[in-house]
Amino acid sequence: MNEPVRRLSVVILVMFLVLMAGASYIQVISANDLNADGRNVRTLYREFGSFRGPFVVDGETVVKSVPVDDPFNYQRTYADGPLYAAATGYYSIVYGRSGLEQTENTLLNGSDDALFWNRLGDLFAGREQEGASVSITLDSTLQQVATEQLGDQRGAVVAIDPTTGAILAMVTSPTYDPAELAGHNTEQVNENYQKLLNDPTGPLVNRAIAGDTYPPGSVFKLVVSAAALESGYKPDTEVYAPQELDLPGTSATMTNYGGEKCTSGDTMTLADALRVSCNTAYANLGMSLGWGVIERKAKEFGWTDQIDIPLRAAASNLPVDPDEAQTAMASIGQYDDRATPLQMAMVSAAIANQGTLMNPYLVDTVRAPDLSVIQKTEPTEYGQPMTRSDASKLRDMMVGVVDNGTGTRAQIPGVEVAGKTGTAETGTDAPPHTWFVGFAPADKPTIAIAVLVENGGDLGAAGKDPTGGVVAAPIAKAVMQAKLAEDGDL
Amino acid sequence: MATVAEIRVHRGRRSEVALLAIAVLIAVLARALVDYHADVLELRDLGIYALTAVGLATTAHLVLRRYAPSADTVLLPAVFALNGIGIAMIRRIDFAYAERGRDTTFGNVQIGWAILGIALMIGVILLVRDHRVLRRYTYTAGLVGLIGLMLPLFPVIGTEINGARIWIHLFGRSLQPAEFAKIALVIFFAGYLVTNRDTLALAGPKFLGMRFPRPRDMGPLVLVWLASMLVQVYERDLGTSLLFFGVFLAMLYVATERLSWVIVGLGMFVAGAAFAGTVFAHVHSRYEAWLHALDPAVYASGASEQLVRGLFGMASGGLLGTGLGEGRPDLVPYAESDFIISSLGEELGLTGVMAILTLYVIIVQRAMRTAIGVRDGFGKLLAVGLGFSLALQVFIVVGGVTRVIPLTGLTTPFLAYGGSSMLANWIVVGLILRISDQARRPSQEVS
Numbered sequence: 031m032n033e034p035v036r037r038l039s040v041v042i043l044v045m046f047l048v049l050m051a052g053a054s055y056i057q058v059i060s061a062n063d064l065n066a067d068g069r070n071v072r073t074l075y076r077e078f079g080s081f082r083g084p085f086v087v088d089g090e091t092v093v094k095s096v097p098v099d100d101p102f103n104y105q106r107t108y109a110d111g112p113l114y115a116a117a118t119g120y121y122s123i124v125y126g127r128s129g130l131e132q133t134e135n136t137l138l139n140g141s142d143d144a145l146f147w148n149r150l151g152d153l154f155a156g157r158e159q160e161g162a163s164v165s166i167t168l169d170s171t172l173q174q175v176a177t178e179q180l181g182d183q184r185g186a187v188v189a190i191d192p193t194t195g196a197i198l199a200m201v202t203s204p205t206y207d208p209a210e211l212a213g214h215n216t217e218q219v220n221e222n223y224q225k226l227l228n229d230p231t232g233p234l235v236n237r238a239i240a241g242d243t244y245p246p247g248s249v250f251k252l253v254v255s256a257a258a259l260e261s262g263y264k265p266d267t268e269v270y271a272p273q274e275l276d277l278p279g280t281s282a283t284m285t286n287y288g289g290e291k292c293t294s295g296d297t298m299t300l301a302d303a304l305r306v307s308c309n310t311a312y313a314n315l316g317m318s319l320g321w322g323v324i325e326r327k328a329k330e331f332g333w334t335d336q337i338d339i340p341l342r343a344a345a346s347n348l349p350v351d352p353d354e355a356q357t358a359m360a361s362i363g364q365y366d367d368r369a370t371p372l373q374m375a376m377v378s379a380a381i382a383n384q385g386t387l388m389n390p391y392l393v394d395t396v397r398a399p400d401l402s403v404i405q406k407t408e409p410t411e412y413g414q415p416m417t418r419s420d421a422s423k424l425r426d427m428m429v430g431v432v433d434n435g436t437g438t439r440a441q442i443p444g445v446e447v448a449g450k451t452g453t454a455e456t457g458t459d460a461p462p463h464t465w466f467v468g469f470a471p472a473d474k475p476t477i478a479i480a481v482l483v484e485n486g487g488d489l490g491a492a493g494k495d496p497t498g499g500v501v502a503a504p505i506a507k508a509v510m511q512a513k514l515a516e517d518g519d520l
Numbered sequence: 521m522a523t524v525a526e527i528r529v530h531r532g533r534r535s536e537v538a539l540l541a542i543a544v545l546i547a548v549l550a551r552a553l554v555d556y557h558a559d560v561l562e563l564r565d566l567g568i569y570a571l572t573a574v575g576l577a578t579t580a581h582l583v584l585r586r587y588a589p590s591a592d593t594v595l596l597p598a599v600f601a602l603n604g605i606g607i608a609m610i611r612r613i614d615f616a617y618a619e620r621g622r623d624t625t626f627g628n629v630q631i632g633w634a635i636l637g638i639a640l641m642i643g644v645i646l647l648v649r650d651h652r653v654l655r656r657y658t659y660t661a662g663l664v665g666l667i668g669l670m671l672p673l674f675p676v677i678g679t680e681i682n683g684a685r686i687w688i689h690l691f692g693r694s695l696q697p698a699e700f701a702k703i704a705l706v707i708f709f710a711g712y713l714v715t716n717r718d719t720l721a722l723a724g725p726k727f728l729g730m731r732f733p734r735p736r737d738m739g740p741l742v743l744v745w746l747a748s749m750l751v752q753v754y755e756r757d758l759g760t761s762l763l764f765f766g767v768f769l770a771m772l773y774v775a776t777e778r779l780s781w782v783i784v785g786l787g788m789f790v791a792g793a794a795f796a797g798t799v800f801a802h803v804h805s806r807y808e809a810w811l812h813a814l815d816p817a818v819y820a821s822g823a824s825e826q827l828v829r830g831l832f833g834m835a836s837g838g839l840l841g842t843g844l845g846e847g848r849p850d851l852v853p854y855a856e857s858d859f860i861i862s863s864l865g866e867e868l869g870l871t872g873v874m875a876i877l878t879l880y881v882i883i884v885q886r887a888m889r890t891a892i893g894v895r896d897g898f899g900k901l902l903a904v905g906l907g908f909s910l911a912l913q914v915f916i917v918v919g920g921v922t923r924v925i926p927l928t929g930l931t932t933p934f935l936a937y938g939g940s941s942m943l944a945n946w947i948v949v950g951l952i953l954r955i956s957d958q959a960r961r962p963s964q965e966v967s
Contacts, residue, residue, distance in 0.1 A: 034774040039888040042911045052922035056834045057870040064835035
């Protein structure tokens with residue numbers, strides 16, 4: 031009977047080898063998939079159970095994890111939560127992450143490759159794994175001023191340092207407090223989230239970069255101007271600016287804001303056309319340039335590109351193969367033109383930075399728990415949409431807009447400000463969206479800004495005729511003024 | 521005979537002491553780690569635990585030295601190590617439950633079961649001085665085994681827990697009689713087969729070059745097949761039925777040396793299992809949960825939730841594990857019993873699982889070695905049956921948890937929480953030790 035016993039021993043050995051193979055398959059080969067499975071609460075517990083790095087603004091910690099006595103060990107706390115929500119996003123045990131909490135997750139939770147040596151050190155020292163701290167480029171004062179200025183109005187403000195691309199302010203209104211979603215009481219978090227989600231004003235939407243994109247209206251004339259300058263136009267080139275412009279192929283005509291005449295004659299300089307924001311002049315200019323020229327210029331400024339700052343910004347839209355009438359409409363920022371406030375701030379920043387567009391970014395430095403810098407964003411160029419001389423010509427034209435054009439309410443005493451207003455029809459009966467883009471000081475800009483107030487804000491709601499010059503310009507002025515005061519330029 | 525009288529026999533009892541010391545050390549260190557991570561480490565308690573372990577090991581060793589001096593020397597340390605690891609893990613799971621507000625004392629109870637188990641093992645060594653005595657009780661054992669198997673079906677004492685009717689209530693405790701029936705039936709099989717092996721092996725028609733059994737010799741095979749199928753159907757205990765049938769087949773093969781029996785038997789089992797899978801919903805859902813465990817629909821229905829949660833646990837352990845006390849084994853239902861291997865996999869990693877499986881391999885291979893060494897056919901079959909029953913039980917439960925085969929309810933020998941399994945498996949160890957004493961005893965001492 032010994033031979034079958036020996037054979038049986040081999041069978042048993044094979045059985046155990048199969049078990050070992052099974053365990054290896056689960057614990058090594060498919061371990062990553064299993065760990066990443068959404069139903070695996072273990073990953074969640076581990077993630078939430080470890081010390082997550084803080085967010086820093088202007089040297090102050092604005093978001094941090096504090097130890098608590100519950101299964102999650104740490105509670106994410108948001109000082110001034112609503113003020114920075116647009117950038118930080120939330121960190122919820124129920125709804126996961128958003129904003130920088132999501133994009134910088136591996137750095138914050140310490141699992142990023144950049145933190146390998148720190149992890150190794152923690153392992154040997156028996157310390158708990160700690161995440162890195164992320165410092166954000168936002169300027170707390172500008173953030174504060176922009177928030178106050180927008181008030182209850184729906185809209186957004188994006189301010190960029192034109193020379194680096196660092197985002198100085200990113201405000202969306204209304205917003206929310208991430209603390210409401212960061213609690214460990216699942217029911218409460220659920221309730222808060224549902225409330226935010228069902229709020230018709232959309233507080234969870236980041237209007238600055240990823241809301242619905244907006245028709246840019248007259249601020250798009252900056253792009254058309256840039257295209258015209260490149261095509262040989264000069265600021266003092268006379269352009270055709272009738273009271274009414276026939277739209278080819280249609281029975282419709284285009285008029286100016288309020289049906290006014292732009293000029294006493296039939297022509298005016300390009301600079302004047304921008305200054306008074308003459309629709310017929312730009313519509314005609316667009317048709318003579320041809321859509322292809324404008325489209326190329328817009329793309330150089332960032333249109334149709336999806337930009338990560340590192341939050342993903344919605345791509346701004348351009349019409350596809352418009353006919354002449356549509357080209358006329360698109361040349362004044364209507365028809366299928368759409369832009370995010372970030373996109374408009376980029377246009378402003380490129381003109382301010384002598385034609386060079388820098389990549390906008392939100393994350394300044396990332397520091398390991400021992401405060402050593404493990405990542406620092408170096409400014410990079412997005413492109414060169416304008417030549418230096420064209421940019422300075424357009425800058426001077428924009429100064430004219432603020433000096434004695436549609437944007438006089440953005441004037442700051444003692445400082446030259448460049449700007450452009452926009453009042454964009456929404457295609458519905460609702461009041462128009464109001465815009466202002468600009469930068470200051472005009473000769474050596476430290477801030478480029480875009481302000482959007484949906485449906486003319488309070489003025490629109492009051493039934494008055496809102497314009498970018500009245501609604502958005504003062505907001506931009508206040509933010510730019512705050513920046514100049516900070517820099518000692520006032 | 522006289523010429524070999526001078527040979528000094530190396531029995532290896534001293535190496536047993538060294539191995540036992542290692543096993544006890546593993547048990548004590550594991551507990552120390554668990555207590556340390558739960559912030560309840562007290563040297564006094566740990567000392568008592570260590571002394572108890574040393575005391576038990578010493579007692580067991582001395583009993584073997586005195587009453588079974590030639591018994592296998594690796595078996596006891598391996599089982600001690602498994603017991604120690606199991607107790608530490610169960611204690612650790614107690615702490616995990618406590619953190620979630622569930623008060624359990626599985627760990628302490630398990631220590632009690634282990635002590636009782638070792639006592640039973642010693643009892644077997646003392647009472648059964650020669651395993652051949654057991655052959656006299658062949659048919660008694662068969663009857664006891666069958667009754668034990670059927671006990672849970674009787675009203676009043678039988679109880680259904682978690683859909684399986686495998687428990688009986690006695691003296692305020694629930695018991696799984698199948699664990700003990702396993703031993704009785706192995707004794708019965710061994711006795712029956714050793715008597716009838718010639719008729720089973722030699723008679724019968726040849727077909728395709730293989731000799732197949734005569735229909736009337738197939739009687740016991742059919743009987744066992746029916747019994748295991750009945751268990752599967754009425755007690756909803758797939759694991760036990762698979763275990764019994766597998767053990768019987770293995771013993772039949774060893775007794776007759778005829779592969780044809782295995783083929784016939786496996787064919788019958790596969791046919792039966794396939795039939796059960798199509799006819800009985802609970803069997804079918806097991807198959808589904810096994811094949812499509814991660815399928816969202818199957819998971820959502822709850823059929824594979826426990827299995828998948830176990831997989832998540834093992835995956836999070838990875839190669840080296842989270843460390844004792846650092847994982848979340850409490851996230852898997854029945855982490856202390858059916859799924860203890862996934863708890864161990866989580867906290868000790870693949871490395872730990874490999875080590876544990878290797879311990880089982882050692883135990884089972886020692887049983888096989890014993891079977892080869894022992895001289896009487898009954899002893900051979902008994903050792904094979906007991907050893908293979910351990911191997912198959914581990915394969916069924918660990919294979920279920922690691923998705924090698926469909927998940928069925930069986931306890932992991934020596935590791936999982938539960939008295940019946942602990943006691944029964946220590947008896948198995950006692951019997952294997954007793955046979956190995958015969959097997960390894962120098963021939964001149966055999967009277």
